[in-house]
Amino acid sequence: MTVERLIPDALGTQFVRDLDIPQTANALRKTAVAPGMISYLERAMLTNLVARTWRGEGAIIDGGSFFGSSIVALAEGIRDNDVHDRLRLENFPDGKPIHGYELGFLPLPDGWKEQVRVWHGIEYRFGESFVPILEKTVAPFEDLVRLHIGDLTEETWPHDAPIEIAFIDVCKTIQLNAHVSREFYPALIPGASTLINQDFFFDRLPWIKVTMGYLKDYFSWEGQVLSSSIYRSIKEVPADVAAFDPFVEASYEECLEMHDAVEFPGLDRRFEFRTELSRAYLMTLKGHKDEALDTLKALESEYADILGDNDVERGQQFRYDRAVKQISNDMIFKVSHSGGGNGDGLRHQSGQPSPDRASGQTDGVERLIRDALGTQFVRDLDVPQTADGLRDTAVAPGMISYLERAMLTNLVARTWRGEGAIIDGGSFFGSSIVALAEGIRDNDVHDRLRLENFPDGKPIHGYELGFLPLPDGWKEQVRVWHGIEYRFGESFVPILEKTVAPFEDLVRLHIGDLTEETWPHDAPIEIAFIDVCKTIQLNAHVSREFYPALIPGASTLINQDFFFDRLPWIKVTMGYLKDYFSWEGQVLSSSIYRSIKEVPADVAAFDPFVEASYEECLEMHDAVEFPGLDRRFEFRMELSRAYLMTLKGHKDEALDTLKALESLYADQLGDVDAERGQQFRYDRAVKQISNDMIFKVV
CATH class of the missing domain: 3.40.50.150 (Vaccinia Virus protein VP39)
Structure with missing residues (x-):
């Protein structure tokens, strides 16, 4: 298997390279896109995956639809596919090729003040239903989409209905992960289906890695886009195999082995580090806290080159400190965040978040509103x-x-x-x-x-x-x-x-x-x-x-x-x-x-x-x-760093930094209509630094 790097946060086999993800993502940044948390890179991946590989032989699953950005990307892929004009909708459950699953709200933990976030210009208050937003987003594609609103663990998938593409961004708990495996994976078509685990390269969900290690003989790993891990189905997953939950039912030693069973050649050290943190969380959840703390101690020196990014809200130092704090204090997964599709918005395994304050903030720092926080x-x-x-x-x-x-x-x-x-x-x-x-x-x-x-x-x-x-x-x-x-x-x-x-x-x-x-x-x-x-x-x-x-x-x-x-x-x-x-x-x-x-x-x-x-x-x-x-200000701090590099005589390093930021902050770019938005700031930095015009353009 030949795996090549596409950009700093994406790599893959020829299957993934043929999707032209970076090019399409760059074009998307100049258009109006559907609201949601997923990045431009993932939107591009989904649209091109459907447009170029979907044969209409099986349904498309969107697990964790939120405001609808992933559904829109999938639906646009269908309309760009030659198959669209000859689709027989009656071949799909409920006559719809796309099935989107969403709880419909982000709970506001007991005792928390009002939490408000904005995604692509849409303001949302935690605790309120966002179903109207989702329904409005997918309305132009109502001929293609069936929404399933509510607890996914109460949903079943028809065993005789094949699935050709599954985009899974919902495995935030052990129970949800097991249910997704049991209901959807046996319906994947050997040699024809694609499975994408959006939360795979996130540090706090070890059960996903254990499950995919357990199922390694049924899938080939094809590549990575940010936190998303891409697989192709190579043989049918029997129902009894999918019904087994390895994270719960296997031994500690077996879980460790399955966690590490799949190789990811060429993985960037940041994601490699997050996979190691995931291993420490696994150890703790399986009753081996002391071993987890020893592992964390070893990681601190082994990954010293990528630690120390203290000003980055979700950087490696933050992730390391969070792991140490939660595991040391027996708070594992009791800390809830308001954040998004990368798994930083974890809920309790009961489906409800904890009232504890977000661990991304040092003692005493709380968010007042979107643009203000403090002690x-x-x-x-x-x-x-x-x-x-x-x-x-x-x-x-x-x-x-x-x-x-x-x-x-x-x-x-x-x-x-x-x-x-x-x-x-x-x-x-x-x-x-x-x-x-x-x-x-x-x-x-x-x-x-x-x-x-x-x-x-x-x-x-x-x-x-x-x-x-x-x-x-x-x-x-x-x-x-x-x-x-x-x-x-x-x-x-x-x-x-x-x-x-x-x-x-x-x-x-x-x-x-x-x-x-x-x-x-x-x-x-x-x-x-x-x-x-x-x-x-x-x-x-x-x-x-x-x-x-x-x-x-x-x-x-x-x-x-x-x-x-x-x-x-x-x-x-x-x-x-x-x-x-x-x-x-x-x-x-x-x-x-x-x-x-x-x-x-x-x-x-x-x-x-x-x-x-x-x-x-x-x-x-x-x-x-x-x-x-907030990531907007975090992004500006990174641009500031590039200006620093240039002013201190390191222009080439600054340009390399800007290139990396384009993918790392893809979720922040694309606001081309905003006079002083992130895309403007990024383009200004590229122009001034490339043309040696730094601070000459107002």
Whole structure:
């Protein structure tokens, strides 16, 4: 068997290579696709599999349909197949070639706050039925699709109805895995059927690997697309063979042997590592916890080259730490996630998820809404609730979001003690200054403030260049923010001054080049909102002037541009200073920190992005953990890393990184209609880095 690599996350025999998966996936990214969790690569695989191999001799099973993306991919494959025009629908159960199975909702665990996720623009609240979404998605293919809504373990498949393709994304429990094997596998057609286990190369479902090892004589392994494992049926699976559940009924030693029985030549070390973690979970579930912990200890050194990706929400370090935590604390599979088709959304074997907090987050970090998460410090700011109230009021003009305005106002109103000044770095039209000043007026400290304790007698110091430059050769650029029209190149200082005029007793404006400003070294800073580090020089100046003045245990630092893809120097600086701050959370692109010890002046004077080595910069870029970060922001962090590589003279490595990201984050790409979506950001990075135009394109 010859297995070749297609792209970093896909490999296969000639059967898989003939499906042209990467090419089709790239084309899909430029189209509107059905909502769901599966990647563009898997969508492409399903459509081409049906279009090019399905003969209409057996039904197509979609096990775990969710919003319907996999059904649509399968149905489009039928319509692209020459067989479509001569189909005899009466040959299929209920007259439909595609049978989709779905429970119909994602349970909200007892005691959890409301959980909301968005997939391809569709918002879903956990606990609610998503059947209407699924039905709407598959409606254009109602002639081809029969939906089975409810508990799959209560469904049976007609024993005389052959199955030609089975896409299985539902084996999240031992019971479901056994039921799928018992009901569907005997109906597969030897030499003609394809079976795809979507969750195979996921670390926490060892029973799937045991079952496929047990059935190894009945299938040939053909390849891998992300977590999906692809097989062809080579001989009929007898009903009595399929009825045996090896994970439950076989011995521990037999389960280990079956878990490792199938070879996967060419498998990337990341997926090889996940298969080893799966083995540790198997050991635990079969009563050998100590052996599992010994295995994990050995893996830590054996796979040291791929561990350490602490800023990646579902990276190898996260998976390793999760395994250690769950197995050590006898919490195996008691931790539930809100996530998706890769198995990170596990349920209890009873079908209900656990109320325990998601293990992808360190102690105390919880998600507030999709674009905000944080520790108790951030949760106490009531950011989403206050932002909702702000949307019904007239607010100061500017670029920052309602969420960030709410964060700033409540941060000052609830935490500021008046012991240090407030820095607003990058004031623009004044929206951030107004939010900060309103926070002072809402704070009990306001009435007993001693203004003489602050530089120039003002607690808030706003720094602003005063205009947005119009690049040479550009045509006139006009933008509108909150009803105020601005022409690039003109001064907006009059707008800023008018905005902050109601708070002139609290605000000192510093207009001009920030790099020419200094901060009094004896003047403490209690809150710093930094939205000005657009260049390496500004970033270094901010660090040198402001960070030594932060008060250990009492100051808050917010880097507004942190989770933006094109400013890697901010991440490097905060990684360099990681011992001086605790990360508290995120609101959109803003990263929130508390000062835990004084930053010495000589430490702050060192610019790690300029003065450290390439390898040191990479290490510092990734040094801080951001548990629970949404994949959109995780993706931007990876793009930031590619920009870092380029700026430090490693363009080829950056381009290799971008190529790998295209498949690794296929689920995030394809939003071609979004002005600043992930596809735009990816294309911009490729263009700028390839053409040596880095940071020359606005």
